[in-house]
Amino acid sequence: MKSTRSFMFLICPVMVLLFLYYSSGRLHLRSPVQKSREYTCRHMTVFLTPLELQYKYGNLSKGECKPGYAEAKMTSIYPKFSKPAPMFLDPNFKRLSNITSYTPPFGVRTQEKIIDHILQATKRYSLGSELDSISCKKCIIIGNGGILFNKSLGSQIDQYDVVIRLNEAPVAGFEKDVGSKTTMRITYPEGAIQKPERYEKSSLFVLSAFKLMDFKWLRLMVFKEKLRSMEGFWKSVARVVPREPEDIRILNPYFIQEAAFKFIGLPHNNGLMGRGNIPTLGTVAITMALHNCDEVAVAGFGYDMNTPHAPLHYYEKLMMSAIKESWTHNISKEKEFLQKLVKVGVIQDLTNGI
Known part of the structure; x- marks a missing residue:
């Protein structure tokens, strides 16, 4: 005791x-x-x-990549932000419960079979072994805004590990301002380059699907089959994508969902496309980069509606006054979100347009 x-x-x-x-x-x-x-x-x-x-x-040297920087900054304003979210769909995409409950654009429900068919042909589901092996990635998303014109940012843009371009914005002839490097080009059928000779010789073609027809279109492009009708599209689309199947990817639709509902706060509309509840492709690309890159920068973002005679895009003479109210996007709410990212330092805006 x-x-x-x-x-x-x-x-x-x-x-x-x-x-x-x-x-x-x-x-x-x-x-x-x-x-x-x-x-x-x-x-x-x-x-x-x-x-x-x-x-x-x-204490890192100037220009040295900062591991985990975008994630650390992002969680300062969105504490529930969690980095793991695959960039592209792979054959195990049905395990991603956050996208299987929604139809496009916010998920993959009803499109599982056609996606399986596409993925069996593409066979690759990442950036590639060289980029995948980089322990700290610096990524930049190039917008199409006229603010890029005559900025001479080309050499700086080409220094990034991953250069992401959107839709049909050209590179050839504009290298001084937009660079010559393209890691991937994210687009949808109506935004894709229509002239095969205008495609870069080596880059990933990435589909961001916004409607059911987009997956059917991609299947035709992957299997080199003829597009027989434009029905279901809101304007003409590319009939050929000069890329081999292994250079084609499907962007994870979670980034559309997260950008819309969690970050921007757009109407949920029962998970269906509705008025003003679809984020722009640029913001979707930024959301994807925040999950998969250590540092994120942008250039060519932002439209100044107070200068109606300014160029709308860096590659054409169309003026800012040509912008009409968008049925699908809420530009003002989206701008608030992007301004928040810049202010806190989550992303760097090289052209100061946001």
Whole structure:
């Protein structure tokens, strides 16, 4: 009995000390100042203050890639942001529960068979071994805005590991301003380049599907079959995509869903396309990059409606006044979201148009 009391006398202080140590650690991690600087690292949640962010990244050489920087910054304004989200669909896409409940553009429901058929032909579902092996990726999304014209950003743009272009915006003849490097071109049928000779010699063709017809169109392009009708499209579409199946990808529709409902706050409309609830392709591409890149920059984003005679796009003479109210997009709410990203430092805007 005496030995038992002696044992308890020794063990209790140890347990109290362990409890206090554990509690102080928990309290420290959940302090109010740090709670706003949260990012997810594997299975642990860590909180970084602005000073800790500065300490973590401030001593890196100028231009050196900052591992996890976009994620750490993103969670300062969206604490539930979680980085893992595959860039492209692969044969296991049905495991992604967040997209199987929605039809396009926010998911894949009703399109599973045709997607399976496409993926069996493409056989590749990533950026490629060279880019996949880079431990810290710097990505840039090139918008099509006239603000890019005569900025001479081409050489700076080409320094990024991943250069993402949108729709049919040309490169040839505009290299001084937009660079010559293209890692991928994200588009949909109506936005795709229609003249085969205008495609880059090597880049990934990435479909962002907004409607059921888009997957049917992609299947024809992958299998080099003839498009017999334009029915179901709102304007003419490409009839040929000069890419081999292994250079074709399907963008994960989760990025459309997340950008619309979680970030911009667009109407849910029971998960169906409706008035003003579809994010622009540029914002979808930025959302994708935030999940898959360590640093994210943009160029050529932003339309200044106060200057109606400014060029709308960098590659044509169409003026800003040509913009009409969009049925599908909410430009003002989307701009608020992008401005927030720039202000907090989640993304860098090289042309200061946002």
